[in-house]
Amino acid sequence: MGRIAYVNGAFERHGEAAVHIEDRGYQLADAVYEVWALFDGRLADPEGHFARLERSLSELKIPMPMSRRALTVVLRETVRQNRVKDGLVYLQVSRGVAPRDHAFPTDPVSPAMIITVKAIDRAAAEAKAAKGVSVITTPENRWGRCDIKTVGLLPNALAKQAAKERGAAEAWFVDELGFVTEGASSNAWIVDADGTLRTRDTNANILRGVTRYTLLDLIRETGMKVDERPFTPAEAKAATEAFITGAGALVLPVIAVDGAPVGKGVVGPVATRLRRLYIERARETAI
Known part of the structure; x- marks a missing residue:
């Protein structure tokens, strides 16, 4: 089974997943990320990582893309689809897609979110x-x-x-x-x-x-x-x-x-x- 990525509401093959060319994360690094370690397919230090994600988004005035509870479900499902027990989960949230401009978009846009998972050899x-x-x-x-x-x-x-x-x-x-x-x-x-x-x-x-x-x-x-x-x-x-x-x-x-x-x-x-x-x-x- 190949790797699966979560991209803006859909699960896609990792090698075929893509973001919009005017995603502000790509254009301006206008985005945050978070990383969870995985032990036996479960997210380590959950409270700390969720709290830091929320704080980082708040500091950049980017809204949470979904509730913490809903995000937990999506993270777990991404892990399940990748069948990874020990590894890392990467989450990236950008301000969203908008015509390139340094200032924030005048018209509100929805945050863009990507989740990927990779396995780690714990013995190594x-x-x-x-x-x-x-x-x-x-x-x-x-x-x-x-x-x-x-x-x-x-x-x-x-x-x-x-x-x-x-x-x-x-x-x-x-x-x-x-x-x-x-x-x-x-x-x-x-x-x-x-x-x-x-x-x-x-x-x-x-x-x-x-x-x-x-x-x-x-x-x-x-x-x-x-x-x-x-x-x-x-x-x-x-x-x-x-x-x-x-x-x-x-x-x-x-x-x-x-x-x-x-x-x-x-x-x-x-x-x-x-x-x-x-x-x-x-x-x-x-x-």
Whole structure:
């Protein structure tokens, strides 16, 4: 069975699905997106992802294309038609189709919505996590509203490509003060020598990661110390551990930054434990 996409009210073959040439998401990146991890065919962290979607749409003054309840039905049906158990669900909502103009359409248009699903090899993902990954750093060059999950991801794509060319899995943006903001598609974390976990606070220009929020709750439940305070690349290299979080990465250990080893240069116990705890929680709460 081939992949199936949901496009503006219809289920279509993935390779044949299309959007209008004047969709504002394509023309102007006037659109937002959301990503759910799938465990056993169910949506992980549902409340957080729905809330972030609604907030992103509200910030851009794009109406929800349908109620949360109806959207849940459509998401589940898209997953069912693709027969995917473990994977990722991508949702994109644009302002809609209108003659190209930077200003919003004068006459109201309906939002356009696309949903796609892809499978993930969980065994391969676990092997990758057991080995750990490396990251590079790059100057922060994104716009000032990274808290909105828009499809305008060109700086992120360029950073990811730079990481790929250097044999790394992720790129960490570094602001003008020398602090890491976040990854190109993830939130960044380190573990200090005293065992304190550190990650950038969301008052900075970073995405409000849903996996990040769930992990913060788990960390506090375990009694571990956490400090939402920025860190420099030098502090990351001097840390005992580092890792990234996101719907795709889950909790993924980082063993090197710009070629320098983090800690002993191997996956540490904190990241390993947090990955296990997060997956357990995600499976428990998925819908």
